[in-house]
Amino acid sequence: MPRVSAHRRARYPWFVAIPTRFADNDAYGHVNNAHYHAFFDTAVSLFLARECGADFSGPRIDAIVENHCSYLRPIAFPDTVHAGVGLGEVGRSSARFEIGLFANEDDTASAQGWFVQVRCDRASGQPVEIEADWRAVFARHAIREGA
Amino acid sequence: MPRVSAHRRARYPWFVAIPTRFADNDAYGHVNNAHYHAFFDTAVSLFLARECGADFSGPRIDAIVENHCSYLRPIAFPDTVHAGVGLGEVGRSSARFEIGLFANEDDTASAQGWFVQVRCDRASGQPVEIEADWRAVFARHAIREGA
Amino acid sequence: MPRVSAHRRARYPWFVAIPTRFADNDAYGHVNNAHYHAFFDTAVSLFLARECGADFSGPRIDAIVENHCSYLRPIAFPDTVHAGVGLGEVGRSSARFEIGLFANEDDTASAQGWFVQVRCDRASGQPVEIEADWRAVFARHAIREGA
Amino acid sequence: MPRVSAHRRARYPWFVAIPTRFADNDAYGHVNNAHYHAFFDTAVSLFLARECGADFSGPRIDAIVENHCSYLRPIAFPDTVHAGVGLGEVGRSSARFEIGLFANEDDTASAQGWFVQVRCDRASGQPVEIEADWRAVFARHAIREGA
Numbered sequence: 001m002p003r004v005s006a007h008r009r010a011r012y013p014w015f016v017a018i019p020t021r022f023a024d025n026d027a028y029g030h031v032n033n034a035h036y037h038a039f040f041d042t043a044v045s046l047f048l049a050r051e052c053g054a055d056f057s058g059p060r061i062d063a064i065v066e067n068h069c070s071y072l073r074p075i076a077f078p079d080t081v082h083a084g085v086g087l088g089e090v091g092r093s094s095a096r097f098e099i100g101l102f103a104n105e106d107d108t109a110s111a112q113g114w115f116v117q118v119r120c121d122r123a124s125g126q127p128v129e130i131e132a133d134w135r136a137v138f139a140r141h142a143i144r145e146g147a
Numbered sequence: 148m149p150r151v152s153a154h155r156r157a158r159y160p161w162f163v164a165i166p167t168r169f170a171d172n173d174a175y176g177h178v179n180n181a182h183y184h185a186f187f188d189t190a191v192s193l194f195l196a197r198e199c200g201a202d203f204s205g206p207r208i209d210a211i212v213e214n215h216c217s218y219l220r221p222i223a224f225p226d227t228v229h230a231g232v233g234l235g236e237v238g239r240s241s242a243r244f245e246i247g248l249f250a251n252e253d254d255t256a257s258a259q260g261w262f263v264q265v266r267c268d269r270a271s272g273q274p275v276e277i278e279a280d281w282r283a284v285f286a287r288h289a290i291r292e293g294a
Numbered sequence: 295m296p297r298v299s300a301h302r303r304a305r306y307p308w309f310v311a312i313p314t315r316f317a318d319n320d321a322y323g324h325v326n327n328a329h330y331h332a333f334f335d336t337a338v339s340l341f342l343a344r345e346c347g348a349d350f351s352g353p354r355i356d357a358i359v360e361n362h363c364s365y366l367r368p369i370a371f372p373d374t375v376h377a378g379v380g381l382g383e384v385g386r387s388s389a390r391f392e393i394g395l396f397a398n399e400d401d402t403a404s405a406q407g408w409f410v411q412v413r414c415d416r417a418s419g420q421p422v423e424i425e426a427d428w429r430a431v432f433a434r435h436a437i438r439e440g441a
Numbered sequence: 442m443p444r445v446s447a448h449r450r451a452r453y454p455w456f457v458a459i460p461t462r463f464a465d466n467d468a469y470g471h472v473n474n475a476h477y478h479a480f481f482d483t484a485v486s487l488f489l490a491r492e493c494g495a496d497f498s499g500p501r502i503d504a505i506v507e508n509h510c511s512y513l514r515p516i517a518f519p520d521t522v523h524a525g526v527g528l529g530e531v532g533r534s535s536a537r538f539e540i541g542l543f544a545n546e547d548d549t550a551s552a553q554g555w556f557v558q559v560r561c562d563r564a565s566g567q568p569v570e571i572e573a574d575w576r577a578v579f580a581r582h583a584i585r586e587g588a
Binding site: 358 | 469473475476477497498502504507509512
């Protein structure tokens with residue numbers, strides 16, 4: 001059924017652990033699909049905070065333009081998700097992040113996807129250029145296509 | 148920036164209103180991207196409950212295989228979202244639902260996307276054939292491509 | 295088991311409808327307890343927006359100091375919750391809101407509770423006096439103790 | 442403003458770390474009050490899973506009857522919450538759990554509260570006696586009132 005083959009951990013250069021919560025499970029007893037996008041969002045935000053020093057209350061924000069997720073195997077509380085993060089294409093203002101979600105000790109992803117975000121001025125909402133130091137961090141964390 | 152042009156209401160044969168909640172807004176003051184997928188999920192579930200008589204505690208469940216969203220304009224509490232639902236391709240076990248989210252009185256979508264779900268046996272997790280009466284309802288609610 | 299008797303609708307002077315969402319249900323097939331507090335929060339915010347003209351991006355914010363909920367009967371998607379709101383004690387900066395949650399057409403509450411919030415300056419976080427016009431609206435929406 | 446004095450870590454016999462998520466922050470830039478109850482819920486569920494071997498898909502469920510939270514200091518993403526758990530009064534079917542939420546390395550709580558839950562038969566919803574081995578675990582994890 002899944003139209004994609006599951007990624008391995010080696011594809012992703014950066015990882016963070018996200019424990020599931022009781023309320024993440026829906027009536028089917030698995031983490032609800034919308035929460036996977038909250039995992040994506042949280043993983044990339046932590047990458048930006050820890051690697052780039054992002055300040056979420058500052059004058060610039062990151063706006064998501066498009067996102068996508070492929071669901072390969074269910075995740076359920078109390079699993080811990082290990083989210084792998086890597087960069088795809090980076091433009092002047094926009095960057096594509098790829099994320100793989102690995103349950104507990106698994107080496108193949110339970111879900112994988114991506115989102116494109118645009119760096120914007122908080123006040124005007126207009127796109128701004130991605131900072132040079134961020135760009136350098138992004139270059140060091142490119143997705144490992146072959147892995 | 149958005150790579151797609153915004154859909155109009157006429158594209159979608161079925162609608163339901165989903166009021167936003169205070170907690171939907173994130174630190175950027177807009178509804179967080181993950182909640183858009185909860186809107187998709189809720190809209191299609193209500194379509195299935197009202198039009199097909201779906202029972203979410205019954206022996207069959209719908210598992211999401213893949214989802215996607217394009218974000219065109221921010222939505223923020225206390226906006227009410229009007230979610231349009233229509234069917235794309237329907238297979239033996241799987242169906243593609245398209246969803247457009249229209250803020251308040253807008254005729255162009257603030258966000259639009261789709262998901263593919265597979266009808267499964269709850270106990271085994273194996274795909275089962277979509278019921279004939281559901282199939283008839285789906286046929287009457289096809290997306291209006293030209294609109 | 296519940297240590298309180300269920301309130302009736304007549305106790306509450308102001309109502310708003312909050313449809314449940316698919317993802318509100320947890321693994322036990324009912325709306326998770328944390329979401330009841332999001333219903334409280336949303337109901338009072340809508341009361342403040344509609345009756346007092348509250349602006350959630352303005353220089354003043356409302357900080358919750360304490361909240362409480364008694365759970366009398368489960369609520370489950372796709373129920374619609376009708377949230378009743380009324381004012382308890384109002385001080386210089388703080389106000390106590392009582393909220394009752396009524397499922398669909400029920401006249402007795404499925405859950406009821408309250409929270410105390412304090413009007414604060416957004417920048418300093420310090421308490422400020424509740425506006426005179428808000429105070430007048432609050433006085434007109436006191437809880438009906440006898441009802 | 443807070444009507445209670447902040448608990449210290451020593452009050453709680455059992456701890457678990459719960460990292461915040463980007464979407465936990467609301468429009469005021471802090472974790473929304475409803476999520477604190479999801480932290481309570483998750484902390485106690487993990488206590489029951491790890492210490493008592495609780496199975497959340499089994500024939501018995503825990504229904505929350507009442508909950509309460511006092512908010513002392515804001516928590517915000519990307520803080521990690523350290524949730525302390527301890528037992529208050531334990532009856533035939535019901536147990537009172539107290540929870541303190543400590544941000545990062547803090548020794549005084551940012552929020553503290555409790556909930557009462559009742560052990561029930563999943564099918565009938567009727568209260569059942571708490572298992573003897575659970576009761577023994579509960580006795581070893583009583584709240585340390587003096588601490």
